[in-house]
Amino acid sequence: MSFLADDDRPRKKAAHEIGEDISSFSADELSARIAVLQAEIDRLDAEKARKSAGRSAAESLFRR
Template identity: 50%
Template sequence: MARMVAGRLLMPQPLPLAGESARRTWRKLLRRKGLAMDAEDFLSKRPESLLAQLRREDLDRLSVDELGERIATLEAEIARTKAKRDSASAFRSAADSLFKK
């Protein structure tokens, strides 16, 4: 059964239904439990991206060493992302040249 904790609706299992029938089911459940919340609030939203979470993170609480570690980690991730992009680009070029024959 779903329950509200710290302003968030916790669901112990994934939704068994999808689409409009799930919305109706969850609306009924919320009404029965006295939670005045529209089911659209948690059914239709996509999870927030990790990049958005990084941008919102409060950096004031980090020490100088922690900030340096964060920068090094982010630079490593940027290098990994660029390598993946270059690999994907090379793969695409190879595939294009193969199929142009």
């Protein structure tokens, strides 16, 4: 029995690929992609805030 390494698995196509040709997309398709990208930005911002808060808490603890 063989197991596939994570790198060997087929990857799901991204909802949007940075730099891809978007000239053929309709306004609705562009709006959908904007929504996907905005959700990802929001997710990244939330993680950044969580990490910043953790770092601030650690710095406060060690400054005492």
